[in-house]
Amino acid sequence: MTRPQTSSNIAAQQGTLAVEDTGYVAGIDIGGTNLRLALADRTGTVLTRRASSTAGVRGADAVMALIGDGVRGLLREVAAPPGALKAIAAGAPGITDVDAGIVIATSYLMGWRDVPLRAMLEDAFNAPAIVDNDVNLAAIGESWVGAAKGVRDFVFLAIGTGIGAGIVLNGSPFRGMGWAAGEIGYMLVPGVMDTCCAHDGPGALESMIGGEGIQSQWQSLWRTDGTALPKNLTATEIFDQALTGEPMAQTIFDQSARMLSHAIYNMNLVLNCPLFVMGGGVGMHKGFLDATQSMLNLQNMQTQTRLRCSTLGTDAQLMGALRLALDAAGSALARVADEKVQRD
Amino acid sequence: MTRPQTSSNIAAQQGTLAVEDTGYVAGIDIGGTNLRLALADRTGTVLTRRASSTAGVRGADAVMALIGDGVRGLLREVAAPPGALKAIAAGAPGITDVDAGIVIATSYLMGWRDVPLRAMLEDAFNAPAIVDNDVNLAAIGESWVGAAKGVRDFVFLAIGTGIGAGIVLNGSPFRGMGWAAGEIGYMLVPGVMDTCCAHDGPGALESMIGGEGIQSQWQSLWRTDGTALPKNLTATEIFDQALTGEPMAQTIFDQSARMLSHAIYNMNLVLNCPLFVMGGGVGMHKGFLDATQSMLNLQNMQTQTRLRCSTLGTDAQLMGALRLALDAAGSALARVADEKVQRD
Numbered sequence: 137m138t139r140p141q142t143s144s145n146i147a148a149q150q151g152t153l154a155v156e157d158t159g160y161v162a163g164i165d166i167g168g169t170n171l172r173l174a175l176a177d178r179t180g181t182v183l184t185r186r187a188s189s190t191a192g193v194r195g196a197d198a199v200m201a202l203i204g205d206g207v208r209g210l211l212r213e214v215a216a217p218p219g220a221l222k223a224i225a226a227g228a229p230g231i232t233d234v235d236a237g238i239v240i241a242t243s244y245l246m247g248w249r250d251v252p253l254r255a256m257l258e259d260a261f262n263a264p265a266i267v268d269n270d271v272n273l274a275a276i277g278e279s280w281v282g283a284a285k286g287v288r289d290f291v292f293l294a295i296g297t298g299i300g301a302g303i304v305l306n307g308s309p310f311r312g313m314g315w316a317a318g319e320i321g322y323m324l325v326p327g328v329m330d331t332c333c334a335h336d337g338p339g340a341l342e343s344m345i346g347g348e349g350i351q352s353q354w355q356s357l358w359r360t361d362g363t364a365l366p367k368n369l370t371a372t373e374i375f376d377q378a379l380t381g382e383p384m385a386q387t388i389f390d391q392s393a394r395m396l397s398h399a400i401y402n403m404n405l406v407l408n409c410p411l412f413v414m415g416g417g418v419g420m421h422k423g424f425l426d427a428t429q430s431m432l433n434l435q436n437m438q439t440q441t442r443l444r445c446s447t448l449g450t451d452a453q454l455m456g457a458l459r460l461a462l463d464a465a466g467s468a469l470a471r472v473a474d475e476k477v478q479r480d
Numbered sequence: 481m482t483r484p485q486t487s488s489n490i491a492a493q494q495g496t497l498a499v500e501d502t503g504y505v506a507g508i509d510i511g512g513t514n515l516r517l518a519l520a521d522r523t524g525t526v527l528t529r530r531a532s533s534t535a536g537v538r539g540a541d542a543v544m545a546l547i548g549d550g551v552r553g554l555l556r557e558v559a560a561p562p563g564a565l566k567a568i569a570a571g572a573p574g575i576t577d578v579d580a581g582i583v584i585a586t587s588y589l590m591g592w593r594d595v596p597l598r599a600m601l602e603d604a605f606n607a608p609a610i611v612d613n614d615v616n617l618a619a620i621g622e623s624w625v626g627a628a629k630g631v632r633d634f635v636f637l638a639i640g641t642g643i644g645a646g647i648v649l650n651g652s653p654f655r656g657m658g659w660a661a662g663e664i665g666y667m668l669v670p671g672v673m674d675t676c677c678a679h680d681g682p683g684a685l686e687s688m689i690g691g692e693g694i695q696s697q698w699q700s701l702w703r704t705d706g707t708a709l710p711k712n713l714t715a716t717e718i719f720d721q722a723l724t725g726e727p728m729a730q731t732i733f734d735q736s737a738r739m740l741s742h743a744i745y746n747m748n749l750v751l752n753c754p755l756f757v758m759g760g761g762v763g764m765h766k767g768f769l770d771a772t773q774s775m776l777n778l779q780n781m782q783t784q785t786r787l788r789c790s791t792l793g794t795d796a797q798l799m800g801a802l803r804l805a806l807d808a809a810g811s812a813l814a815r816v817a818d819e820k821v822q823r824d
Contacts, residue, residue: 320750406664
């Protein structure tokens with residue numbers, strides 16, 4: 137797709153700066169519970185943003201309608217002239233063919249199969265679009281302006297409801313032959329059920345230390361062990377209880393930290409990539425991150441593994457999307473954004 | 481290091497073909513039990529080879545003396561004129577800094593630390609040298625003329641006494657930030673002891689399904705279970721017994737295949753690289769490979785993992801070394817060798 141042909145004409149008619157200088161890019165993070173959108177200028181500075189719930193919204197057309205409303209709303213907020221949107225990038229929670237612009241399969245939560253999301257975005261906005269896996273986008277975001285800024289090799293590890301890794305090697309996302317590199321929610325480490333997991337359900341590791349896995353362990357212990365605490369706690373609430381010394385929560389916390397340390401250790405063995413940036417609600421829990429780091433410190437690796445908390449938090453995907461949108465908009469915009477980051 | 485200056489003069493004096501056309505390359509595989517050497521012409525065709533035992537030979541100087549004798553012997557066999565050796569490449573059983581030409585650390589079996597092997601080879605032979613990890617060399621060999629010929633992404637998995645993976649991504653060896661990618665003998669999968677292994681001893685996976693691990697499991701079962709078979713069987717003999725239905729051997733065989741399938745599954749999750757070329761005495765055992773493939777077939781991956789037996793066998797490292805030596809000798813030699821492979 138070529139850039140919109142109207143842009144420079146409009147700028148010329150208005151007698152203002154060329155649209156190449158004043159254009160915008162949009163970044164979109166399609167999550168299982170929230171849709172986040174941001175509009176940035178050519179330096180990558182976020183000008184405005186919004187979020188809406190995706191609860192009950194599952195189909196690609198329904199999500200596209202939300203995206204359309206959201207992006208048009210953002211453009212209105214900055215009084216953008218037609219053609220001012222230079223590019224758009226979106227992250228989807230699933231395996232995504234970046235070259236073809238197709239979301240091959242999302243996790244069991246959304247159930248997308250072979251959705252031509254890039255073409256849908258380009259049709260909707262008449263601007264070049266790019267789509268990628270959301271965890272890869274988070275890795276790109278952290279690499280650009282976050283916890284891994286300037287690091288050539290690292291893994292972004294998202295632990296929320298699901299678990300996934302975004303792998304950056306030699307400064308570029310490593311996506312794998314079938315776009316499925318880093319799908320480590322299925323990893324088999326000591327302590328998981330090593331009977332086969334169906335690939336359309338939660339993976340072996342995910343079902344133990346993903347958010348819902350931790351909750352369901354709490355609920356089964358709650359039935360048998362008994363505790364004064366409520367049955368319905370979130371994973372991070374359970375971890376908070378563990379840090380206060382609650383024994384049942386401590387059991388789950390210790391076991392989760394041990395399994396996570398095993399998974400990280402295994403990844404470092406394969407990739408020899410010692411920096412892990414931790415994201416997601418579970419992964420960013422400070423006490424949990426510290427406990428996992430302590431367990432990794434006991435393992436005598438050739439290169440010691442270091443965990444670092446995400447600095448972008450829930451914005452990591454969005455920042456990665458903006459970075460890719462700047463790339464898609466053309467090298468001039470991306471260069472300006474890079475120069476700004478280097479100055480910061 | 482520049483090429484030997486004497487070469488073209490000697491060729492001119494002799495009135496023969498230019499040495500660029502008649503030169504040789506040497507490949508060396510330094511193993512824990514054997515030193516293998518081969519001399520090839522500019523097409524990569526092996527002209528002559530020899531092997532000698534490294535039993536009791538541990539120090540780098542002692543190994544260099546063996547290499548010196550061996551390579552000079554090979555050159556004499558083909559009546560090579562002085563300066564005819566255009567390049568030499570060697571694989572060492574340990575973590576190797578290819579850029580610096582230094583063997584950082586070999587496995588616990590040899591105990592090398594920071595050995596400047598490339599400089600030692602260049603001093604000894606007055607020719608450009610290159611050094612790499614032996615499993616990476618095997619991957620390069622299989623990629624060039626073996627089971628992964630023409631495949632852009634695959635893992636060579638060596639299972640002998642030790643276990644290691646040589647990873648090829650986008651047609652090039654992926655060696656990792658600290659040259660230690662693929663050190664998966666330490667991988668933690670269900671069934672291994674998940675207490676920490678010292679990094680200078682056998683790894684968790686290695687101590688279960690490496691050759692010695694399998695032997696020692698046999699020996700401990702032998703003490704308690706009793707069997708008419710001898711106590712000292714090799715790993716492949718134990719696997720052969722399993723295939724005849726011997727129950728104690730079957731227990732070890734099934735458990736080993738299950739653990740290996742878990743390790744391969746984990747690597748494929750990280751790398752999304754479905755082809756694994758199996759090397760080493762244990763890895764190339766046909767019945768064991770088939771059993772591991774069957775277990776992998778039960779796992780519902782995005783991309784089904786395929787195991788393929790090494791076609792180069794114990795020559796894989798040596799062929800990889802010859803390939804790197806052709807590269808080191810200069811692009812002309814490497815191009816001729818590539819054209820030959822494409823014709824074959």
